[in-house]
Amino acid sequence: MKLSSLRIITNEIKNLVPFYEKITGLPAKWYTNDFAEITTDGSNLAIASTRTLSLFGNDFAEAASNKSVIIEFRVADVDDQYAKIKDLLNDIIQEPTTMPWGNRSLLFRDPEGNLVNFFTPVSAEAAERFN
Structure with missing residues (x-):
């Protein structure tokens, strides 16, 4: 098994993706207006808008609430x-x-x-x- 990516759910994808591009120096690949990935040597950092949650049939995640x-x-x-x-x-x-x-x-x-x-x-x- 290999950890492939970590995904951040956000209300502000147009602000968060450029932040990660700037701090990593890596470009994001945008797949839709609601989903982008930054690829590193070992894995991907995926960033998705809260609108993507409906594709899973539920609002099971809450943006900007990570404490762990x-x-x-x-x-x-x-x-x-x-x-x-x-x-x-x-x-x-x-x-x-x-x-x-x-x-x-x-x-x-x-x-x-x-x-x-x-x-x-x-x-x-x-x-x-x-x-």
């Missing part, structure tokens, strides 16, 4: 990435900090309050976990 998931991106150099995107961020939870498990992490919220972590493995043990 952190969207994580491994980056080559978290300090360098932070310097590039800090002016785009309105809610920085933690500036780049080396964590006890060997990752250097930047934690912030996207415009809808979802937690996002950019990290770089900096200890030998952490780097080995990702190779």
Whole structure:
């Protein structure tokens, strides 16, 4: 089994997709006005409007209500990435900090309050976990 993607449901797809394009430096592929994906080396970040919920026959998800998931991106150099995107961020939870498990992490919220972590493995043990 392979995790293929993570999907964010949003009321503001026209704002959220460009935010993720800017912070990742990756273009989104729009499939419809209500669904786009940003493809990374390992998986996809899908972003869909709340209008897509009706396709599943129910409004089972609520936009801008995540309180338990952190969207994580491994980056080559978290300090360098932070310097590039800090002016785009309105809610920085933690500036780049080396964590006890060997990752250097930047934690912030996207415009809808979802937690996002950019990290770089900096200890030998952490780097080995990702190779």
